[in-house]
Amino acid sequence: MTETSLAPVRPAGTGETFDVVITRPGYDTIRFHAGWEHRAGDWESRLGQALNCSAHPEGTAVAIEPHADGDGCTSPAIGGGGLVGLAIAIPLERDIQPPESRFPDLFDRLWMVHGWSRAGELWSAACSLADQWAEEEAEAGQ
Ligand SMILES: [Zn+2]
16 A cells, blocks of 8 residues: 555554544533544544434534543444344333433434444334334234
């Protein structure tokens, strides 16, 4: 690989990784561990777009910060990252009030990690599964 671009911001090989930090006035700050800087940039950009279409606390801001041991960052993966965990989480999310406190909501988090089209596929598969469980529960109750 040839290095024709501008000099890197940081020397290569430092092992430094990054978090995406979501500051929500009136609510807890959220830190998602992104790892490499380019992924943190993708997440920051997608969360910035999510702010245009999802309820969020007034003044919410998204930024990239270096990760530090013990900084309390978490993974944005939902319910262990599987479809079952997502199908459990979707109906529960509706009960979280007020709506702006959910930012970034489950779909925003899927979009952030997987991009728009894959997030849509996962979402509809998880909703189908949740609907199937609800039907089975209703039938069992008759
Ligand atoms: Zn961190």
